[in-house]
Amino acid sequence: MATLMRRYGAGARWYDVLSGEKWVYRAGREAGIRLLRPRRGDTVIDLGCGTGLNFSGLLAAVGPEGRVIGIDRSVDMLAVARRRVEAMGWHDCVRLVPADAATLDPGDVVALTGGRGADAVFSTYALSVMPAREEAWRRVRAAVRPGGRAGIVDMQRPHGRWRALEPLALLACATGGADIDAHPxxxxxxxxxxxxxxxxxxxxxxxxxxxxxxxxAAITR
Ligand SMILES: C[S@@+](CC[C@H](N)C(=O)[O-])C[C@H]1O[C@@H](n2cnc3c(N)ncnc32)[C@H](O)[C@@H]1O
Known part of the structure; x- marks a missing residue:
């Protein structure tokens, strides 16, 4: 856990460049947002939001009347996310919540939605790095309104003719502290x-x- 905190601590400012975003991982988040289909005005929780790489795609879908609530336990990753929010002028649309999702009080997130609960939860490449992913998911899911939607994007071993790239995929996951076999x-x-x-x-x-x-149906908060 201490290693994980260091990985998303001091390294936060290099994350967007070194994480393989441009060549590999952007494709997953774009596919995820397409499947999630957030609607105008929706409030979407971004679980393990990191530096905020999902924000532009989510905000493009929910529009100026929509909201994104980014939750992350790393203050350093959130500092990069905050700089992104400031640079893009998203202050009114994005709330950043420093919290460990596995101990989060869902009521605190629901309070940010005016008490009705979020319309959706989205999580990219984050649940596979959380040892207590089941508990984190349960708590964040409890902050989504009944009948809401969810999307998860994560990693597995490449297959078929891409199997030869498995060592690279394993290296990427090991570098990020992700369990490639978690299948969250x-x-x-x-x-x-x-x-x-x-x-x-x-x-x-x-x-x-x-x-x-x-x-x-909503689960017990
Ligand atoms: C690989 S990064 C993914 C960041 C972002 N979702 C993305 O797609 O680029 C994993 C993120 O999960 C966060 N994280 C890990 N465990 C967490 C927990 N228990 N609660 C909240 N965030 C956590 C890390 O701080 C890190 O920012």
Whole structure:
């Protein structure tokens, strides 16, 4: 855990350049937002938002009347996210919450939505680095209103003719502290109101998996 904190601490300012965003990981977040289909005016929680690489895509969908609530435990990653928000003039649209999702009080997030709960939760490449991902997911999901939507984008081993790239994928995950075999989208497949309506896309030889679905009834906060 201390290593993880260092990884997303001092290294935060280099994250956008060194994380492989341009060549690899942007494709997953774009696929995820497409499947999530946020609507105008929605409030979307970005779980493990890091430096805020999802914000522009989410805000483009929810419009000026929508909101993004970025939650992250790393104050250094959030500092980069804050600079992005300031540079882009998103002060009215983005709230940044420094919190460990595994111990978060969902009520604190619900309070930021005026008490009704968020319309959706989105998480990219974050649940696979959280050892307590099931608890983090349960708590953040509890801040989504009944009938809300969720999207998870994360990593797995590439397959088919892309299998030869597995060592590179493993190296990328080890560098970021991610468990490539965590497959955290299974939490969403489990919680979907209609398992038959779960939407899924793969990118980069199957290394990136985006899953989105409508959630069932709200769970206990
Ligand atoms: C690989 S980065 C992904 C950041 C961003 N979602 C993206 O797509 O670029 C993982 C992020 O999860 C955050 N994180 C890890 N464990 C967390 C936890 N328990 N609660 C909140 N954030 C956490 C880290 O601080 C880091 O910013």
């Amino acid at each position: 989208w299974r939490l969403l497949e489990r919680d979907a109101v209609d398992p038959g309506a779960v939407e899924r896309a793969e990118r980069k030889g199957g290394h990136l998996v985006a899953v989105a679905a409508d959630l069932g």
